[in-house]
Amino acid sequence: MEHVPSFFSRVGINVETYDLRTEQIMQGSAAQGDVEFYRILAEETGGAVLELGSGTGRVTWALAEAGIEVLGIEVQDAMLMAAESRRWKETPLAQEKASFDTGDMRDIQLDREFSLVLIPYRGFQALLDVESQRACLRSVHEHLSDEGLLVIHVFDPRLELLVEGSEREEELPILHDPFNDNVIEASIIQRELDRVQQVLREVWKFTELDGSREPIRQEEERLELRWTSRHEMRLLFELEGFEVEAEYSDFEGADPVYGAEQIWVVRKARGEG
Ligand SMILES: C[S@@+](CC[C@H](N)C(=O)[O-])C[C@H]1O[C@@H](n2cnc3c(N)ncnc32)[C@H](O)[C@@H]1O
Structure with missing residues (x-):
């Protein structure tokens, strides 16, 4: 996991779609x-x-x-x-x-x-x-x-997400680029929990697909958060x-x-x- 660039550390899909994704995630949530x-x-x-x-x-x-x-x-x-x-x-x-x-x-x-x-x-x-x-x-x-x-x-922290066996992959909601016909898929493809240090480590994969749904960009970034x-x-x-x-x-x-x-x-x- 260490070789994967850290979250937001480069100009790319994650930074470019942050506002859109955040708005989507926050909508209707606490x-x-x-x-x-x-x-x-x-x-x-x-x-x-x-x-x-x-x-x-x-x-x-x-x-x-x-x-x-x-x-x-x-x-x-x-x-x-x-x-x-x-x-x-x-x-x-x-x-x-x-x-x-x-x-x-x-x-x-x-x-x-x-x-x-x-x-x-x-x-x-x-x-x-x-x-x-x-x-x-x-x-x-x-x-x-x-x-x-x-x-x-x-x-x-939700305890059920921190127990043994919770380190599974997860598909995230698809985003539609408002400026063209492209869509952005995102998924968590790896998740590790350091329960001693209370640190969650995930690899997020972002794929941008064009109007005919062909992949045109794919990037991975590592998210690390302490609970x-x-x-x-x-x-x-x-x-x-x-x-x-x-x-x-x-x-x-x-x-x-x-x-x-x-x-x-x-x-x-x-x-x-
Ligand atoms: C999830 S984002 C929140 C951005 C913005 N405040 C918002 O609410 O949309 C957290 C931000 O904190 C930044 N960050 C992480 N560690 C930091 C540090 N030690 N000093 C300053 N910024 C940091 C990250 O790069 C990221 O941009």
Whole structure:
């Protein structure tokens, strides 16, 4: 599996179809409505927003379009390029409000504070060990204003997907390219679970088919995500000087339930600098 390029690490089918796939996956799921949730919080907190793991700018551009100043930090050049490539299509207001930079969420060094820091849609799960998670939280702590909020969105691990025998292949929904007659097939062709480190490793195969359904491109990428239980997340926040303001299982504000989403809204613990 190691020889397979990591997720989002190159310009290709995965990065190009990220927005379309994410919209399709989120539709009707507990992850639906994240952008609106972030927009309302950004308006309430009032200042500039820092988005860590900003990807293609799905969230960044939407907030900027609402007149909110947002800086997106992203580690993969291919994702950063995808985000910047949208600039010409955006309104003058969004262009003025959105900026992107390369960086690692475990070690951000910006000489400023933000009133809202976002780590949307599983970005925090790309941190594969506790030390990386803690380094990221320390980095956020240094860049968050005293009254500011941090929101982290991860999935709540479903135990049946983690048991012996759950490492099977899986077909993902087909995508239709809106600009031509092509379709994109995707499947998970390999899955490994490191239950000691709580890391899931998958190889995703993407195939683009033309109008006559002949394959014209095929690519594989390796996804690695760490799963973290609710109470582990709570302890991580506590260790790094945060207190939990709210904990939801969807973007409508539902109470925590097993196997849905974990949406954490936290602030610096009072009395901390
Ligand atoms: C699933 S995407 C979410 C993108 C975007 N925030 C959204 O909601 O659509 C997670 C992103 O985090 C980025 N990422 C992973 N590890 C990172 C790190 N250590 N520092 C910064 N970005 C990272 C990935 O490259 C990817 O673009």
